[in-house]
Amino acid sequence: MRTEDVLAAIATGMWRWDNASGTVALDGEAARLLGLPAEPATLPEAAARSRFHPVDWNEINAIVNLAVAEGTLAEARLRIVDEGGRVLRTVRSRTKPVFHEDRDGRRDYRLIGTIQEIAEPQPGTTAAHTTVTGDWRRSREAFLLDAGRALAEARSTAEVLRVAASLSMPGFNPDGLAVFGVAGDRLSIIGHHGHLPGDDVPFSDMRLDTDYPAAEVVRTGRAIYLPTPEEYRRRFPATWPLAQRFERESWAFLPLIVAGRTMGAWMAAFKHPVTFSPDERSVLTTVARMLAQALQRAVVADSERELTTGLQRSMMPSLGGPVPGMTVAARYVPTGGGLQVGGDWYDMIPLPSGRFALVIGDVQGHDVRAAGLMGQLRIAVRAYASEGHRPDAVLSRASRFLAGLHAGTEGAAEAYDDADASSPRFATCLYVECDPQTGVLEVARAGHPDPVVRMTDGTVLMRPTAGGLPLGIVPDTDYPTTRFTLEPGETMMLCTDGLIETGGHDLDTGWARLRAVLEDGEYAAEGLEKLADALVSAVHGPSSHHTTGPLADRREDDIAVLLLCREGAGRGPGEPVSHPKRPARRTMLTVAQAEPERIAGARRQVRELLHDWADPEQVxxxxxxxxxxxxxxLLHTDGDAMLLAEAVGELGRRRLRVEVADGSDELPHMRHPNEMSSSGRGVLLMEMLADDWGVDPRGEGKSIWFALHERSEPQPD
Structure with a gap:
């Protein structure tokens, strides 16, 4: 009896699917099962596909691809439909790929196997099998979607391994996992789960020619399924003793392949027996593919993070040794969005005079070029300062240096056809020369945020300083110097705009957020290090001296902050916060003839000085x-106005004295302006609003002053 007759008797046909020619050869029984005349036929691939239910075709297509990749059997259930799409019958297909070379020497395959009719489930019988199969497939699809999303979000190798360990596969969850990597001719374990510490030692430095499943998978690029311990022992007798002690029943070893290169292997081990059906192998293969891609991304990200973090840390200086009478703290947090480098920097420079300088700056951009310019600019500023130049001269030379760098890159950009390399970048900078003996600070500012001073009683003021253009815009720029004294117990904060504006804040709302932290007595009492951490945490969660990773990735701009505290009397860092009588608080400000816009800064200084004044009408x-x-x-003299405001006394009974000095000998006098007059109301206002006022002539010029006595309760209208 012929084989074809035997197969026809049990409703089983034979077919051969040639991938190279795109044809399907059927015997008579196979043709009948597909709804064709019961005689041998050769059909185009599209004609054969039209006989399958579309949903089932998608299923078998995935299973066939898996079998071709692994060289294993492909088994699937298929619904056969007629020209109108009506289901005729259900068949089971079992095929095996046979590989060959075509005429051009390319490797291809044919699928050879059987197709057999199976009985449809009748109502009231075991139709549950179909429902269970459908439910399993839906669970599998949901699992793969969740797994793909979780692995895509993992940003480091450690995160990828944690996600892999937490995957709960539908119906056959492994209890032991291991990820193997390749280094030269050696196999190593990148990570594992479900094992005790030290269990990975025998596998951590294994030669690739070892008779071990993971090593063979890496060598061949093909998966290995071991459904029973007997199968493991038979195929890998040399390394079976290493696996035997874990008392597992089934193992799957799958290659981790990215862009055609096998980068490692993944092991899933089971305490319960697993047959590794086509559906189960399909799930494992899909997870292995996603795991390989996630690991590849993580390895690249880890390498970039390590490189850029090392680059940034090498550019960030240490604060050096302690300074008698002064305490200094600093923080730097790079932005996210890729490389963890940016243009912000800080520095502390010892000067030939015995003083020291604090520098903080921000080069435009958050990329490698910004970091490179930052490194060059920081070195230039340090060199100019070490030569003994004054603050204004240091910034003038630094601006000329940065402008020269832009001129030098234009030719290089043209040669390399790189437009970005020639685009000039500016930098903001704040340079403070500090005298630790007297607390005198000389400040030069190039487009940078003003310094902030926390006074001994907890009052926080933004200290207005004269400034010039950012560095690098105009080569020859003047930078005026502002001098003020940091009193014992006071703390000065220097920061880049990232600390203020990150989180959707503007300068006003961001400053209010930081002010609340600076005024908090708890942070002040714990010292500068705690205060620095609190400032960074107020922006976006906890930080360390150099923060990278997910925290940094959420930031919108680099952050650099420098804190300087002058030790001594008053409430400085580390000192208790309790005394009802506050020391004097004062502020000074010069408004130049050429800077009338700084009148608004003078008003703000007075309002901030009186932030806790009892009567808002007096403020x-x-x-x-x-x-x-x-x-x-500014209107009636040719000189500048120097403002000095001081509040002294106990809360609720303080006295505010404000004086404005100028270089003119002309004394003010009472005038009676009419409704249309644009001036002449100054003396009249002081007569009406001040508790005391007066004019003090000086050797050169005069000083006009007024005083207010704090009222604990606002006055009735």
Whole structure:
């Protein structure tokens, strides 16, 4: 009896699917099962596909691809339909890929196997099998979607391994996992789960020619399934003793392949027997493919992170040794969005005079070029400062240096056709020369945020300073110097705009957020290091001296912050916070003839100085009088106006004294302006609003002053 007759008797046909020619050869029984005349036929691939239900074709296509990749059997259930799409019958297909070379020497395959009719489940019988199969497939699809999403979000090798360990596969969850990597001719374990510490030692430095499943998978690029311990022992007798002690029943070893290169292997081990059906192998293969891609991304990210973090740390200086009478703390946090480098920097420079300089700056951009320019600029500033130049001269030379770098890159950009390399970048900078003996600070500013001072009683003021253009915009730029004294117990904060504006804040709202931290007595009492951490945490969670990883990735701009505290009397870092009588708080400000816009800064200084004043109407009155006094100096004299404001006394009973000095000998006098007059109200306002006021002639010029006595309760209208 012929084989074809035997197969036909049991409703089983034979077919051969040639992938190279795109044809399907059927015997008579196979043709009948596909709804064709019961005679041998050769069909185009499209004609054969049209006889399968579309959903089932997608299933078998994936299973066939898996069998071709692994060289294993492909088994699937298929619904056969007629020309109208009506289901005729259900068949089971079992095929095996046979590989060959075509005429051009390319490797291809044919699928050779059987197709057999199976009985449809009848109502009231075991139709549950179909439902269970459908439910399993839906669970599998949901699992693969969740696994793909979780692996795609993993940003480091450690995160990828944690995600892999937490995967719960539908119906056959492994209890032991291991990821093997390749280094030269050696196999190593990148990570594992479900094992005790030290269990990985025998596998951590294994030669690739070892008779071990993972090594063979790496060598061949093909998966190995071991459904029973007997199968493991038969195929890998040399290394079976290494696996035997874990008392597992089934193992799957799959290659981790990216872009055609096998980068390692993944082992899934089971305490319960697993047959590794086509569906189960399909799930494992899909997970292995996603795991390989996730690991590849993580390895690249880890390498970039290590490189850029090392680069940034090498550029960030240490603060050096302690300074008598001063305490210094600093933090730097790079932005996210790729490389963990940026243009922000800080520095502390010892000077030939015995003083020291604090520098903070921000080069435009958050990329490698910004970091490179930052490194060059930081070295240039340090060199100019070490030569003994004054703060204004240091910034002038630094601006010329940065502009020269832009000129030098234009030719290189043209040669390499790189437009970005020639685009000039500017930098903001704040340079402070500090005298630790007297607390005198000389500040030069190039487009950078002003320094902030926390006074001994907890009052926080943004200290306005004269400034010039950012570095690198105009080669020859002047940078005026502002001098003020940091009193014992006071703390100065220097920062880049990332600390203020990150999180969707503008300068005003961001400053209010930081001010609340600076005024908090708890942080002040714990020292500068705690205060620095609190400032960074207020922006976006906890930080360390150099923060990278997910925290840094969420930031919108680099952050650099420098804190300087002058030790001594008052409430400095580390000192208790409790005494009802506050020491004097004062502020000084010069408004130049060429800078009338700084009148607004003078008003803000007075309002911040009186932030806890009992009567808000007195605060409004003080702000109005200061505005009039400074404006009168700028309008009626040729010199600058110097403002000095001081509040002394106990809370609720303080005295505010504000004076504005100028170089003119002409004394003010009472005038009676009409409704249309644009001036002449300054003295009249002080007469109406101040508790005391007066004019003090000086050797050169005069000083106009007023005083307010704090009222614990606002006055009735």
């Amino acid at each position: 409004d009155a003080a702000e109005l009088m200061v505005s009039e006094m400074v404006t009168n100096v």
